[in-house]
Amino acid sequence: DVVMTQSPLSLPVTLGQPASISCRSSQSLVYSDGNTFLSWFQERPGQSPRRLIYKVSNRDSGVPDRFSGSGSGADFTLTISRVEAEDVGVYYCMQGSHWPWTFGQGTKVEIQ
């Protein structure tokens, strides 16, 4: 299975400041059709996961534009341009190029 490694695992952030989470895969996520199926999910306390980003950099409907995704191959980043209080939660990267899809360990974002 493809191993997804996130860093950091804990991210204290200041309101209004930027924050970034790194995600690396154990092999390239470029699929045979040329797409790279790397997604980011947000899990707020007590809620089910919500997809924020798909195919590396595409925001899902309703996701604020302060969230952005970047990267290629096996190295990816989720950036929050200005952290808001509602962004507290656990963030997961997930690869959907090689079955079984696999998630990173999760990064806990909290306000410091």
Add this chain to the structure above:
Amino acid sequence: DVQLLESGGGLVQPGGSLRLSCAASGFTFSNYAMGWARQAPGKGLEWVSLITGSGRNTYYTNSVRGRFTISRDSSNLYLHMNSLRVEDTALYYCAKGESATYCSGEVWGQGALVTVSS
């Protein structure tokens, strides 16, 4: 609005069986692949199984292959779980796919808790 409502969770003894259901609404169900993912208490997320919109193709993670069966009808997704193990204890989520042949969790339900314990 897309809605996914899981049901059927509960407490079961090791070796027992359970069937989870996911009632889908707000989209043309047969046009989308669907899947099940799970999250053990205090742990991360894990994809369990996928099924294409036609139902013809199914996929399983190694740890459940041969024990779990995914299926669907006109508006419901199911996960038939046999030979349950303690390590299958988790919150099970139903997820909607992006197309008839691909699902990576565009929308998730609220989850159904399965507890395997003697």
